[in-house]
Amino acid sequence: MSNIFAHRGSSGKYPENTMLAFKKAEKTGCYGIELDVQMSKDRECFVIHDETVNRTTNGRGYIKDKTLKEIKKFSIKSGWLKKERIPLLDEVxxxxxxxxxxxxxxxxxDKIRYEGMEELVVQKVAKFNLEERVIFSTFNLQSVRKLKELTNSEVAALYSKKGTNPLLLAQSTGADAIHANQRVMTEKLMKDCQQNxxxxxxxxxxxxxxxxKWIQAGLNGVITDYPELAEQLKKKRAVKA
Structure with missing residues (x-):
């Protein structure tokens, strides 16, 4: 049965990549959460999707150009949530x-090649003794290979380009799993991966x-903005089975 991951937390209803979204996701009973990490000027790991703070906060500029102190002053854009901030990876x-x-x-x-990011994130996970409960993923294939050298945690290769063979991608990078855009995956490609x-x-x-459709096909993981909905559909399918 497919495992449900809350994409950037329960982001369909709450501000993405915030502690609120993660806590709300936990309450849905989902299997896991997905989050994104960028690095600040003073090498702190912040949980935010974009390279800049422009879209999701009241601030402007690149994460890489700002310090922890500067970033912590920004509020997440949400009319009724004035106190929500960009969380540190450590906080999550x-x-x-x-x-x-x-x-x-x-x-x-993949867009900004943060020097030493792999080592830093792996160290943080080890600090909290969460190696067995973490999946690392990235579009940066060089980074996939580096992570495989640094950790025993699962490492997934991300891709979104049509024509890519996911099994060959996993084999060429040493990735343990494939995370793909739904538009570029077929049931045959999925089965080829799973059989290997x-x-x-x-x-x-x-x-x-x-x-x-994908739960019925036997997909390993559904990454969704609506984990509560996905869990309900999963349970409905289990009852029918």
Missing amino acids: LEWAQHNSLIINIELKN GVPVRLYTLNKPVAIE
């Missing part, structure tokens, strides 16, 4: 020690028809 990992969620950490180092011991997880599955 500390919170994760008190639940059983699997944490999918996506390193956003490579689990497949797809993003971002939000429509009931798509979620039901």
